[in-house]
Amino acid sequence: MRKVYFFSHFFLSNNILNFTSKNDTTNMKSIYIKEINSFLSGLAGYIVFIVFGLAAGLFLWVLPDTNFMDYGYASMELYFEFIPWLLLFLIPAITMRSFAEEFNKGTIEWLATKPISNIQIILGKYLSSVTLVVIALLPTLIYAFSIHYLALDSNSLDGGALLASFLSLLFLVGSFTAIGVFCSTLATNQIVSFLLALFLCFIFYAGFDSFSRIPGVRGGLDYYLGLFGIEYHYNTMITGLVSLRDVLYFLALIFLFLMATRFSLTWKFLKS
Numbered sequence: 508m509r510k511v512y513f514f515s516h517f518f519l520s521n522n523i524l525n526f527t528s529k530n531d532t533t534n535m536k537s538i539y540i541k542e543i544n545s546f547l548s549g550l551a552g553y554i555v556f557i558v559f560g561l562a563a564g565l566f567l568w569v570l571p572d573t574n575f576m577d578y579g580y581a582s583m584e585l586y587f588e589f590i591p592w593l594l595l596f597l598i599p600a601i602t603m604r605s606f607a608e609e610f611n612k613g614t615i616e617w618l619a620t621k622p623i624s625n626i627q628i629i630l631g632k633y634l635s636s637v638t639l640v641v642i643a644l645l646p647t648l649i650y651a652f653s654i655h656y657l658a659l660d661s662n663s664l665d666g667g668a669l670l671a672s673f674l675s676l677l678f679l680v681g682s683f684t685a686i687g688v689f690c691s692t693l694a695t696n697q698i699v700s701f702l703l704a705l706f707l708c709f710i711f712y713a714g715f716d717s718f719s720r721i722p723g724v725r726g727g728l729d730y731y732l733g734l735f736g737i738e739y740h741y742n743t744m745i746t747g748l749v750s751l752r753d754v755l756y757f758l759a760l761i762f763l764f765l766m767a768t769r770f771s772l773t774w775k776f777l778k779s
Contacts, residue, residue: 591738598687629769712737
């Protein structure tokens with residue numbers, strides 16, 4: 508009987524599905540602003556940004572194998588190759604507190620009593636996390652201008668390909684963030700939430716591609732298995748080729764994990 512009530516509450520509740528009134532937008536905006544202010548009000552948030560910025564700078568300008576100066580070409584290709592691996596750590600560090608902190612402090616029960624739907628709570632927290640990641644990435648735009656300035660040929664950077672690469676990076680951020688927010692509903696401890704998000708982001712980014720290379724995976728299965736991974740679609744888009752298939756993949760993945768978050772949150776509300 509409880510399962511029937513859960514599914515009816517999840518799929519049919521007007522409180523969950525309605526998202527049309529001005530008050531709905533105001534509620535989501537309040538959560539959005541609250542989450543950003545909460546992250547930026549403490550020293551830890553700025554430390555996360557600084558560490559990420561320093562790591563990105565070291566990879567692009569100092570460390571071998573990813574050093575632009577040793578690469579010999581005026582290209583952002585190296586940046587787009589290593590930045591997903593840094594985002595694997597940055598995004599879970601931002602999203603780990605989204606719901607885990609609410610569960611730990613008991614404020615999730617307070618939220619449940621407010622005239623605000625699950626989807627508004629989720630979107631408010633999701634969009635705030637995406638905004639924080641974009642803020643962390645904004646200073647790295649300096650690298651594109653620096654490479655353009657250092658290039659012997661002022662036309663060496665392909666503007667169209669660069670725009671497609673940043674678009675693919677934005678889709679990657681959206682996907683990782685959706686996964687991270689979902690993982691934050693699975694634990695009350697922020698460290699556990701961080702580790703879950705790190706693991707799941709890695710699996711979806713590089714795991715499927717690694718599985719497709721296992722000896723014995725043949726008969727075209729390796730190709731289709733690789734298609735499930737984020738890395739395949741991301742690498743296609745950073746070459747400047749933006750296809751509808753890749754865009755739909757990212758949108759579907761984001762939608763899937765946002766719905767999984769709503770499912771998990773609804774279950775937690777009903778249990779509380």
